[in-house]
Amino acid sequence: MSRERIKRLGLSFLAVLIGLGLTPMLNANATTTPITRSRWPKPRVTYVIKGSRYYQNVYKAAIKSWNAKSRFKFVAGTKAHHQVTLSTSTGTRGAYYHLSGITYMTGYPNGYYTKARVLLLTRNLSRYHYSYSNRIHVAEHELGHVIGLKHSKAKNSVMNKDDRYYGISKADVAAVKLRYQLPVGEL
Numbered sequence: 540m541s542r543e544r545i546k547r548l549g550l551s552f553l554a555v556l557i558g559l560g561l562t563p564m565l566n567a568n569a570t571t572t573p574i575t576r577s578r579w580p581k582p583r584v585t586y587v588i589k590g591s592r593y594y595q596n597v598y599k600a601a602i603k604s605w606n607a608k609s610r611f612k613f614v615a616g617t618k619a620h621h622q623v624t625l626s627t628s629t630g631t632r633g634a635y636y637h638l639s640g641i642t643y644m645t646g647y648p649n650g651y652y653t654k655a656r657v658l659l660l661t662r663n664l665s666r667y668h669y670s671y672s673n674r675i676h677v678a679e680h681e682l683g684h685v686i687g688l689k690h691s692k693a694k695n696s697v698m699n700k701d702d703r704y705y706g707i708s709k710a711d712v713a714a715v716k717l718r719y720q721l722p723v724g725e726l
């Protein structure tokens with residue numbers, strides 16, 4: 540009796556292990572980065588960058604990689620005319636608690652975005668020992684939200700909210716293409 544019981548337990552454990560092993564692999568192949576129902580009228584926005592020279596370079600590197608890899612283009616605007624503001628904050632409390640960056644999008648639900656504001660939370664980034672390249676990935680992540688991407692569970696997606704080591708993936712680029720092929724509101 541007890542032998543039988545042990546054997547069954549052994550089998551069910553094996554089944555669970557196979558299940559766990561396969562699921563992430565299937566996800567990695569099948570997951571397209573999720574997209575929002577809103578988007579910009581065109582895959583192009585104008586921006587201004589505020590902050591120290593160091594963070595201006597972080598933002599410029601993130602912009603360069605989105606512009607090179609995807610069809611969405613971030614174009615330098617002017618103080619008077621821009622859609623996206625990229626800046627920094629030393630805040631650590633309230634909504635900023637344990638965040639590396641935050642993005643505020645303005646627009647109508649299921650409609651076009653009209654404005655966006657991104658903050659890199661410099662004090663938190665330093666406290667949690669983010670390297671220069673980690674910080675670029677945070678900026679790429681926040682710019683992903685600006686474009687119209689949501690969080691992804693795929694480990695190598697820049698839109699994974701629990702990772703600082705991965706840049707823009709093919710699934711992220713594919714999601715941008717999809718978002719701007721589809722009319723606003725449609726997923």
Ligand SMILES: [Zn+2]
Nearest residue numbers: 680684690700
């Ligand atoms: Zn996010």
